[in-house]
Amino acid sequence: MSAPSLRQEQRDTLVAALLATGLRDTTAFRAVYRLTSPKLFGICLRICGDRQAAEDVLQEVYIIIWRRAASFEPLRSSPITWLAAIARNRAIDWRRAHRAPLAHAPDTEPPATPEPPDDAPLADAAMVAGEEAHHMHHCLEMLDDLARDAIRSAFLDGATYPELAARAGVPLATMKSRVRRGLLQLRKYMTDDC
Structure with a gap:
């Protein structure tokens, strides 16, 4: 299978899982988590700069996804873009609430972080x-x-x-x-x- 068709297949799988989650399908919600948690955790960790905070924020992100999945419109945005925006916004909200500065200077590379615990x-x-x-x-x-x-x-x-x-x-x-x-x-x- 070529890379573009594989990419489309993965996108279709995630779209179907999100749409089913919008109908309160818990099995589909678990699939959304399995397919996206490493990426969304990485976003939260990069913005929060603290592993425990990132884990807490990620939990809130999936609560938001569960509540808002019915509003996902696959014709308006890709599923990963939609999910990443939720994670990014929630992590920024956390950082503002805790008045946490960026974890690294803007002109330097971010420090290396350990891999997320997910597979x-x-x-x-x-x-x-x-x-x-x-x-x-x-x-x-x-x-x-x-x-x-x-x-x-x-x-x-x-x-x-x-x-x-x-x-x-x-x-x-x-x-x-x-x-x-x-x-x-x-x-x-x-x-x-x-």
């Missing part, structure tokens, strides 16, 4: 994920430096718009516009197979 993904799934990540990073490199750095800090490091604006010394509205324009350009590059 490693299958080799073919890891290969597909690696190809997707490579494609996204390639497309990110095509953006101008300001937009690329703002998007990486916001979506990969969990920085908030006010933090980004303060770092760059620009008004908040300017930063929001910069990120939005960058995301629109990134979407275009990714759909055009940059």
Whole structure:
């Protein structure tokens, strides 16, 4: 099976599980957890910077997913994008509530963190994920430096718009516009197979 068809099959499996979860199917919800918990835990850990906090936030994320699964619309976004947004937003809420700064300086690599306790993904799934990540990073490199750095800090490091604006010394509205324009350009590059 080729990588694009495998990727589509995995996406279809996750969409079906999310839709069934929306109908309160607990077996489907367990499938959603099994398919997504390593990725969502990684998002929570990167933003929270603390393993215990990330585990607590991840539990809250799955409660939110259980409650909101009926509102998932597969034609509007990919399932992993929808789920990652929930995890990212909840982790940022935790960080704001605990007034926790980013776990690392914005211009340095984040410290290495231990692997999540969940089982490693299958080799073919890891290969597909690696190809997707490579494609996204390639497309990110095509953006101008300001937009690329703002998007990486916001979506990969969990920085908030006010933090980004303060770092760059620009008004908040300017930063929001910069990120939005960058995301629109990134979407275009990714759909055009940059």
